[in-house]
Each structure stands twice: as C-alpha cells, then as structure tokens.
Amino acid sequence: MSAYRYTEQSEPPAAKQVTDVAIERFEHVFEVDPKLMTAHVAQQVFPNWDTLRIVASRHDHLDWMHRHWADKVISGQQLLDELTE
C-alpha cells in the first residue's frame, strides 16, 4: 500500500487525444475533451482515486445486473468461433 499524497491524487495523468471530442487519461477511461467544457459547464478538480472508484463500481454494477437476470452469460465469441470452425 502506498501513502496518500494530495498532489498525486489531484493531478491526473497526461491526457491522450483519442478522438476530436474525447481524451483518455487512464487506460480505457474516456473523458469528454475539456476544451468542450469551457462555456457552460464548470470544471472541478477530481481526485484520481475517485475517477477509478467510479469506473470500478460501474463494473460491479454491470456484473450484478447479469447475475440478477440469469445464472450465466453465454460468450458470443465462442458461438461465432464454433460457427467458423
């Protein structure tokens, strides 16, 4: 476990432009390009851990939803592979 350092948490990793309207700071976590949020939507400092927590809890929620509806999820890829074999 590493110590909590405010500066580490309040400075997000450098942004990579992924499309003309979206950036990526953490792997597979896309954000609206801040350039598009200058006129009507105020920006705020968001701790890194909180971004990652929200992403993780979203995954938890989706896993819960699968289990809520059925005991098992069938892989489409496997069905497709069997079709082409």
Added chain:
Amino acid sequence: MTVAPELAEPVLEELRQVLGSEHVLTSKPARYNRARVPAPFPVHRWAERVPDLVVLPGSTAEVSEVVRIANANRIPIVPRDGGTGLTDGAVPVRRGIVVDVKRMNQIKEIDEVNRTCTVGAGISMLKLNEVLARYGLIYPDDPASYPCSLVGGRIGTSGWSLIGSRYGHSRDLVLSFDFVLPTGRVIHIGDGAGRKLSKSSSGYQLKHLFMGHQGTLGIATEATLKLFPKPEAELSPFFAFDNYDDAYRCVGELARAGVATFAGAVLFDEWKVNYLRRDDEAYIPQPTDVRALVCAVAYGYEDEVIAGGKRFMRIARDNGARYLGDEISEGDWAARHDRYATPLHGRTNAGQVVPMSWHCEDAAINYSNLPQVRLEWHEIIRKLREKFDMFDDWGMFTYTSANTGLDYLTEIDVGIWEQELDDASWAAWVDAKRDIAEVALRNGGSISACHGSCREGEVDLVPQELGGGYDVMLDVKRAIDPNNIMNPGKYGLDRAYESAEG
C-alpha cells in the same frame, strides 16, 4: 398551509383520521417533489403542477376511503407510483391530492405451484425479483426504468418491456388486480372469479381497459403477476455495420427467425452511433466505418440459448455484421437501464457541452415503415435545433415488441437544455412532438408503444389515432368517473363532460 379551499380543515381532518397524520403530507418538499416526472418541461412553470396535498395510503381500504372523500368533495386525485412516467401522467395539472402508493410495497403471496405472486402496487420489479430469485423464479417485466418504476405505474401505463418479445409486456404479465374506482368502490379486474387465470372468455375483457389509462379511471392497489423460471443463461451479441440498410435487414431477419429464446432485437441508427461516439466508452474507440448497430438477446436454458445463439450469429454474419466482442456486448446489455437515458449532458450547435435532460419520443411502428419514419423524425429535430440551440438529436433506436418481428418500439432521444426552455422554445418543442406523432400515424403506427400519449402536442392526435374508439373512451370516462375527479385534464377527457352539459 397552501391547500385549496376545498381541502380545508374538515377534509384534512377526515383524511388524517383514515390514514394517520404522518401519511397526510402538506410540506413544500413533499408536494414539489411530486409535481414533475423526468420528461423535460419549462421549469419556470413548476408551480403550475404542484398538488395541494400528498397522501400515502397503506392498504386498498385506505385508498378507497381517500377516493371516496375526494369524490364527495370534488377534489382532483392523481395516482402516483415511481413517478418515472414520461407522458406527464403522474403530474397534477389541477392541483388536488396526489395518492402516492409507494407504501403498498409488500409481497403478499408467492404461489410456487401456479407460478404467480401477489404484491402491493408500490413494489419495484427489481426488489420483487431479488426475493423471487430465492425461489428460482423471475417476474420479467423489464422496462429501461426497471430499478425505479413500480408495478402500479406499469398498470397505469400498460408498459413495454425490453424482453417482452419473449415474456410479454405488462398487460400479459399482470394477471389481475384490485382496483379502486373514482367513487371509492373496490373491484377486482382480471379473468375468472379468483386472481390467477391467464385466459378466460367470460364477459367483457376489462383488463386491457383498466391498464394504460394513465390513472384516469382509478387506482390499482394489489396485483397478481405471472412468474417464470429464472433464466439459466443470457446472450446479447452486439453487431456493427457500415451502413443502416444492412443493419435494418439484419434486425428484421433476426426478429423473424422464430428462435424460441429470442427476447428482443434492437437497431441503433447512424445518429445514435454518432451520439455514442461522443460520450460512450464502448463506442468512442470504434472505427469511423461503424455506422449502425444491432443487438439480439436470448434468455432461457443454457442449451437452448446456445442453439438459438448460433442461429443469431449465422444470420448476422450472412448480413455483413461485425461482432463487437464479448466485453461490449455484455456490458452494453447490462447497461440497458441507464446508459442511453441519463448522460445528463449534450452539445450546442457549436459543440460545447451543456447540461441536458433526456426526452424520448416513442411510437409503435411496423418493420416496413421504420426507415421512412426515421428520416422524417430526424428532419423534425434538425429544423428545431436550427431555430433553438437547446435541443440535441441523440439518435434513434428501434426495438422489437413481439417475437415475430412485426412491430417495433421506435424511439428518438432528444437532449433538452431544460433550464433554458422559455415559452417560445417550449411551444416549438410541443409542435415538434405533434409532428413526430403525425409521422407515426401517417405510417400506420401508434403515437406510443410504451409511455402513453397524454403529453402536450401528441395528445392532440389521440382522437385521430383512435377514431370512433375515442368517443367510446369519452363515454367510458363519464360513466366511471361521473365527477371527473380521477386525474382530470389528461387525454383531453374533459370533453366527456362538456358534451354531457351541451
């Protein structure tokens, strides 16, 4: 106290006697929070929709007493459940009493032998299914509002379910219910003398009449529901296409294939894909030749789902589909209850992000009319957006309503910068809604497959859709609600009383 004169102390006292004072709410937050539904509206007019009073009854007998008192004093009543309805059904337009049935959320019986359960109208399907899972059972009414809409509201709207192509929609799944008429009289609606038949042919079939009336005919208090075994397996492949026409052909073939576990198929058009490409983690990284999407869903026993799923895959492959992979397919389907409805932001014409609320216009359209409706609907929104930079076209999807692929819930999602709506932009939006409904009717469809059609704009065309049936609707309303106390001002039903006077 800000209640209307009719709700003066003697009436309030009578209500408190029936319900206990803690269940008669007059505070500003209690009333203002029950003044609206999620569909955007001009918020500067919020005060026009606030009820005088909110009551929280705990039983059918209490609902009946409240309605009797209201009827005797000619006080409007508005039934309210989850408050997620999108056609303003639960919005009080004549003040009066909101009857919020959320306290009536008990599971009264689970009958494992006949596969039914009996519940209070205030229960959510999600909470019910958490309990039913312990019995290996499920109540498969699955609107996109699944976590927050409630059984009574499903009855009030005659709702549409995402997996209705396999299991049926609310009207198929609700077997029977106790119902409080506008006079306070309690009747039981459904087939047979008991509660648990799925088919009879005795007398008038009243169940359809007392579902989908948007609370204008009375209040459902307790319902008996049809249950199924909880599915062993789920499959939800998403496919990408480089053009709409191939995707349209593919969704049609998937829906018509006759696969027994088929629970639904959905088609996202180019506008929807463009919208997703702005904000949705699954689609931002997709190559630009992804222009339309199709998903097919199956539920059932594992071996059945696998057999049907192979057929889906073959059909999609033969139509030029590209499989989007397990992660996107599974994630997108699990996100069906929130992903497309609640992004809470959109774009101005210049591309700047603004806070926006989600509005969706829905219609029921036959497969063969989908392409035409889509073009006309987008054109209506394009013109609106040109004039008022507070509307954003979030694209369309069409979703099978039945397992033969004949008709589709067809929806255009529109982002609306609600705080900016003034009277002029609201009037333009109402006109657009009417135009959208007109396109649906001209194409042989219905103004609504799921939400109902009593909002400003579309409601004007309901007589055109129903024809002579609308006159019957007026006669029924007058006969059942002689004093027009039950959710007055909806569906143009005030006309029923004008003609009586005239």
